[in-house]
Amino acid sequence: MTKIAPIALTIGEPGGIGPELSLKVWLRRHDDGLAPFCVLAPLGILENACREHGKNVPLKVISDIAETASVFDHALPVLAIADAESPVVTGIASASTANVVIESITKAVDLARNGAASAVVTNPIQKSALYAAGFKHPGHTEFLAELAGPGTIPVMMLANSKLRVVPLTIHIALSDVMNSLTPELIIEQCEITAAALQRDFGIANPRLAVAGLNPHAGEDGTMGTEEQTIMAPAIATLRAKGLDVIGPMPADTMFHEEARTNYDVALCPYHDQALIPVKTLDFHGGVNVTLGLPFIRTSPDHGTALNIAGQGIARPDSLIAALKMAAEMAEKRLLTGA
Ligand SMILES: NC(=O)c1ccc[n+]([C@@H]2O[C@H](COP(=O)([O-])OP(=O)(O)OC[C@H]3O[C@@H](n4cnc5c(N)ncnc54)[C@H](O)[C@@H]3O)[C@@H](O)[C@H]2O)c1
Numbered sequence: 001m002t003k004i005a006p007i008a009l010t011i012g013e014p015g016g017i018g019p020e021l022s023l024k025v026w027l028r029r030h031d032d033g034l035a036p037f038c039v040l041a042p043l044g045i046l047e048n049a050c051r052e053h054g055k056n057v058p059l060k061v062i063s064d065i066a067e068t069a070s071v072f073d074h075a076l077p078v079l080a081i082a083d084a085e086s087p088v089v090t091g092i093a094s095a096s097t098a099n100v101v102i103e104s105i106t107k108a109v110d111l112a113r114n115g116a117a118s119a120v121v122t123n124p125i126q127k128s129a130l131y132a133a134g135f136k137h138p139g140h141t142e143f144l145a146e147l148a149g150p151g152t153i154p155v156m157m158l159a160n161s162k163l164r165v166v167p168l169t170i171h172i173a174l175s176d177v178m179n180s181l182t183p184e185l186i187i188e189q190c191e192i193t194a195a196a197l198q199r200d201f202g203i204a205n206p207r208l209a210v211a212g213l214n215p216h217a218g219e220d221g222t223m224g225t226e227e228q229t230i231m232a233p234a235i236a237t238l239r240a241k242g243l244d245v246i247g248p249m250p251a252d253t254m255f256h257e258e259a260r261t262n263y264d265v266a267l268c269p270y271h272d273q274a275l276i277p278v279k280t281l282d283f284h285g286g287v288n289v290t291l292g293l294p295f296i297r298t299s300p301d302h303g304t305a306l307n308i309a310g311q312g313i314a315r316p317d318s319l320i321a322a323l324k325m326a327a328e329m330a331e332k333r334l335l336t337g338a
Pocket residue numbers: 017123124125126127128140288299300301302303304305306307308313314315316317318
């Protein structure tokens with residue numbers, strides 16, 4: 001295996017399952033062959049998770065992420081950040097711990113941008129708690145793009161072994177989708193997706209399938225005209241540029257097993273159209289990866305799962321898949337110089 005820099009793992013919502021999963025993935029480091037990572041969190045949050053879950057995980061505070069590799073085998077490296085404004089209550093997301101959530105992400109991005117970390121892997125955040133604290137971004141995806149600098153256009157892709165999907169619009173109300181879906185947006189998102197599949201996923205000629213917005217992809221304009229006025233022209237432009245793009249496809253018939261063999265990624269006009277099939281096919285194996293950033297970022301596909309936090313039953317599979325995908329992408333970039 002190539003020697004990549006350590007991965008920076010953010011703590012996510014402290015009241016959610018992030019602390020528990022951080023311990024669980026470290027315990028699985030040998031069985032799953034995980035590349036070294038450190039957690040960016042106040043030490044107390046992880047100590048508390050150890051107590052709550054009866055996990056005997058040795059924690060080692062490091063002052064420099066470069067120490068991760070030498071510590072990782074025998075202890076979970078912790079790059080400590082400031083404590084939360086008020087104590088963390090497992091199972092409850094609070095605006096008063098938003099400082100921890102935001103600092104963990106910001107610091108991880110700094111490390112990735114200066115090359116000290118090979119990738120950022122994020123534990124889930126509770127968006128409503130962050131909004132209550134004044135956080136202005138819909139989610140990680142847009143926040144990471146802002147931290148990456150002007151002109152960064154992020155693309156959210158969710159992937160498991162059965163399907164890759166990109167929601168063309170992300171965290172907006174369904175009633176706003178129609179106004180946000182433009183030919184420019186579709187072209188931009190398709191181009192970034194195709195470039196990322198080539199660079200990071202080893203697909204030389206990616207096949208993209210764009211889902212229609214309306215029932216039966218508009219049924220020749222009788223059930224909506226966005227396919228004809230917005231989507232078809234964008235797809236024609238992409239094809240003229242040499243990209244392998246099909247669509248707009250009727251969304252209800254493009255996700256069954258046989259249909260999925262016709263493309264490498266499905267791009268869908270709205271969030272749930274994309275995320276329902278991928279999370280249904282394999283919730284625990286899914287990874288959320290942000291394309292178009294100047295650094296690697298992956299995340300589990302699930303959320304903060306407040307309803308099971310503290311019970312010890314949260315499955316680490318998706319976070320393990322996210323750590324593995326991040327390491328594979330980093331190794332590939334190191335090997336190819338891409
Ligand atoms: N990457 C992220 O930061 C991210 C991703 C998705 C959702 N979220 C946020 O998480 C919060 C809760 O969202 P939600 O309730 O829609 O989805 P969720 O994924 O947190 O929970 C959905 C269901 O799946 C279960 N579940 C989730 N992860 C699990 C795991 N690892 N093991 C076992 N069961 C698991 C939960 O207990 C719940 O029953 C929201 O604020 C949402 O915005 C964040």
